[in-house]
Amino acid sequence: MADVTGKRILVVDDASLIRLYYRQALEAAGFTVEEALNGLEAIEKLLLEPVDLVIVDVNMPRMDGMTFLKTLRRQGSPIVAIPALVTSTEAAPQDLDAARAAGANFYLVKPLAQDVLVQYVRLMCGISA
Amino acid sequence: MPLVRKSTAAVDAPPADVEELKTALASSRPDERWQAARALIDMPGGIALLGAGLATEADIRVREVIFSGIARTATPEGAALLLQLLRSEDASLRSGALDALAAMPADMLAGRLPELLYDEDPDVRLLACELARGMPSEDATQLMADLLERESEPNVCAATMDVLAEIGGPQALPVLQRSAERFASSPFLAFAIEIAVKRIKTTLDSGR
Amino acid sequence: MNEDEFRRLCEFIYRRTGMVFTEAKRYYVERRMADRMLATGSTSFASYFARLRSDVRGEVEQFINAFTVNETYFYREDHQLQCLSADLLPRRILRPRANKTIRIWSVPCSTGEEPYSIAIWLLENWPQADAYEIEILGSDIDTRVLDAARAGLFGRRALMRLSADLIAKYFEQTDAEHWRLIDDLRQSISFSPVNLVEAAETRAHGAFDVIFCRNVLIYFDDASRRTAAENLYENLLPGGFICLGHSESMSRISPLFDVCRYSDAIVYQRPMERADG
Numbered sequence: 001m002a003d004v005t006g007k008r009i010l011v012v013d014d015a016s017l018i019r020l021y022y023r024q025a026l027e028a029a030g031f032t033v034e035e036a037l038n039g040l041e042a043i044e045k046l047l048l049e050p051v052d053l054v055i056v057d058v059n060m061p062r063m064d065g066m067t068f069l070k071t072l073r074r075q076g077s078p079i080v081a082i083p084a085l086v087t088s089t090e091a092a093p094q095d096l097d098a099a100r101a102a103g104a105n106f107y108l109v110k111p112l113a114q115d116v117l118v119q120y121v122r123l124m125c126g127i128s129a
Numbered sequence: 130m131p132l133v134r135k136s137t138a139a140v141d142a143p144p145a146d147v148e149e150l151k152t153a154l155a156s157s158r159p160d161e162r163w164q165a166a167r168a169l170i171d172m173p174g175g176i177a178l179l180g181a182g183l184a185t186e187a188d189i190r191v192r193e194v195i196f197s198g199i200a201r202t203a204t205p206e207g208a209a210l211l212l213q214l215l216r217s218e219d220a221s222l223r224s225g226a227l228d229a230l231a232a233m234p235a236d237m238l239a240g241r242l243p244e245l246l247y248d249e250d251p252d253v254r255l256l257a258c259e260l261a262r263g264m265p266s267e268d269a270t271q272l273m274a275d276l277l278e279r280e281s282e283p284n285v286c287a288a289t290m291d292v293l294a295e296i297g298g299p300q301a302l303p304v305l306q307r308s309a310e311r312f313a314s315s316p317f318l319a320f321a322i323e324i325a326v327k328r329i330k331t332t333l334d335s336g337r
Numbered sequence: 338m339n340e341d342e343f344r345r346l347c348e349f350i351y352r353r354t355g356m357v358f359t360e361a362k363r364y365y366v367e368r369r370m371a372d373r374m375l376a377t378g379s380t381s382f383a384s385y386f387a388r389l390r391s392d393v394r395g396e397v398e399q400f401i402n403a404f405t406v407n408e409t410y411f412y413r414e415d416h417q418l419q420c421l422s423a424d425l426l427p428r429r430i431l432r433p434r435a436n437k438t439i440r441i442w443s444v445p446c447s448t449g450e451e452p453y454s455i456a457i458w459l460l461e462n463w464p465q466a467d468a469y470e471i472e473i474l475g476s477d478i479d480t481r482v483l484d485a486a487r488a489g490l491f492g493r494r495a496l497m498r499l500s501a502d503l504i505a506k507y508f509e510q511t512d513a514e515h516w517r518l519i520d521d522l523r524q525s526i527s528f529s530p531v532n533l534v535e536a537a538e539t540r541a542h543g544a545f546d547v548i549f550c551r552n553v554l555i556y557f558d559d560a561s562r563r564t565a566a567e568n569l570y571e572n573l574l575p576g577g578f579i580c581l582g583h584s585e586s587m588s589r590i591s592p593l594f595d596v597c598r599y600s601d602a603i604v605y606q607r608p609m610e611r612a613d614g
């Protein structure tokens with residue numbers, strides 16, 4: 001299985017404390033972390049340099065998480081298939097369905113503890129425990 | 130030399146007739162709807178037409194031009210429409226409305242904000258915190274501290290902390306410290322409180 | 338400035354302008370901020386930050402200026418010019434065109450270095466140039482800079498990136514420190530006043546294949562940026578391109594354009610005319 005060296009994660013969230021919280025956890029676990037404030041900025045960053053996983057919020061200015069995922073899944077390679085983990089404050093079943101339909105690979109409800117985040121990120125990057 | 134100077138044809142201005150624009154707003158061509166939406170914003174009755182159109186409009190460019198138009202014209206009618214959309218099921222409508230509200234003049238919103246922060250829907254309270262970010266530090270601090278004191282939904286509390294960490298003043302410190310006990314068992318909230326307190330304190334120290 | 342102050346400042350600047358400063362830039366940020374504090378008579382981080390947040394006397398613009406090169410000169414950001422001749426124009430001529438005119442707009446053009454650079458670059462680096470009529474327009478809100486642009490007289494610093502050959506070919510030296518653009522070139526570019534946030538003014542300029550809009554949107558507030566983006570969208574032909582300055586990003590502003598990544602630059606494209614679905 002792959003190891004964590006060189007794995008890059010893009011955190012897309014408009015809340016600066018969430019970005020900082022995820023960043024600290026992921027960097028401590030050995031990942032490299034990039035940040036974006038909204039979906040549009042995330043698309044641009046991905047085109048410049050693809051990552052191994054995106055973690056994306058739902059409510060964001062300028063381009064929300066669902067529109068971001070739909071846009072991402074319409075792009076060409078190499079970014080179209082980047083796995084996406086949605087972390088959201090919305091926990092209702094229809095929110096999960098909407099995210100899955102938009103192209104999310106996994107969904108976690110906020111607030112989230114650092115160890116849970118790292119566990120799922122490792123899993124989604126194909127890293128053994 | 131291949132360089133030339135010419136007298137150029139201007140880009141067509143949109144039709145000035147409301148009926149014509151109304152028809153264009155229902156066109157199957159997004160560019161036509163885009164143009165119509167842009168022009169309708171300045172017409173009498175335009176905002177109501179655009180508001181009705183938003184619910185079925187799937188093109189994000191057309192949505193964008195409607196939201197930015199409402200923000201630019203900054204009328205009470207437009208603001209009321211946007212406030213309504215904060216309750217939408219559609220994430221893209223919610224964030225579009227939030228963006229547009231944030232771009233409106235602060236005094237237009239200042240009056241409505243307390244009411245939104247008391248809304249019974251936690252999602253609305255959460256979005257309203259984002260609007261406080263654009264207020265003067267003193268006012269925002271007061272609003273966020275009051276909300277944090279009474280709020281039970283963790284994600285709304287997290288939003289108040291995010292705003293306080295960026296622009297909060299020292300009046301928020303007692304509330305933050307009290308909430309630290311309340312949220313000791315949630316790692317993220319404990320972290321958010323710690324950062325917010327630290328940032329406010331250092332700004333305070335350097336201000337002496 | 339301590340760690341937390343640095344983060345607070347960075348977060349504000351990131352949200353307001355899109356400029357990102359990492360920890361590695363800390364020293365650089367501190368130096369610039371110390372300059373601004375001195376200039377504004379602020380005695381503490383807190384008082385300066387409050388001033389910046391409420392944008393007292395255009396402090397945000399002043400702050401941005403402290404971080405960006407504000408001088409305009411020939412062949413500034415020439416990777417975009419490279420992109421123009423290698424990627425953008427070839428794509429623009431791929432489809433059959435109604436006429437042979439390719440229209441390029443430099444807005445804001447300031448004292449003219451940018452539109453003249455585009456002209457020289459294309460004459461030098463785009464082999465197909467002779468098969469087309471290329472119309473280059475320079476516009477700015479400030480009529481004084483437009484007068485200077487029309488006069489076409491430049492000092493040593495403006496020419497620093499041009500080779501001696503290019504200077505000899507396109508300029509005449511008027512005294513020890515000044516060069517004037519040759520008449521042929523000066524007369525082939527038109528200049529006009531425009532305010533980017535006034536649709537009636539931008540529409541009058543017609544539709545373009547490529548627009549250069551560098552180093553102005555970063556100074557606008559959010560609402561003006563969005564209005565300017567919409568105006569520029571109308572000024573592009575379907576499939577036309579827009580290039581921004583290197584610390585600017587359309588993704589910060591508006592979802593109207595598609596992002597395109599070419600080998601030399603990121604540019605934004607007005608999508609081709611499409612129907613729903």
Ligand SMILES: C[S@@+](CC[C@H](N)C(=O)[O-])C[C@H]1O[C@@H](n2cnc3c(N)ncnc32)[C@H](O)[C@@H]1O
Nearest residue numbers: 409445447477478479531532533534551552553
């Ligand atoms: C920093 S210069 C950029 C010049 C050139 N594009 C470059 O990158 O070197 C900014 C220019 O924007 C112009 N400007 C400011 N507000 C404007 C507006 N609303 N419409 C058009 N031009 C504007 C100013 O007059 C100034 O010449």
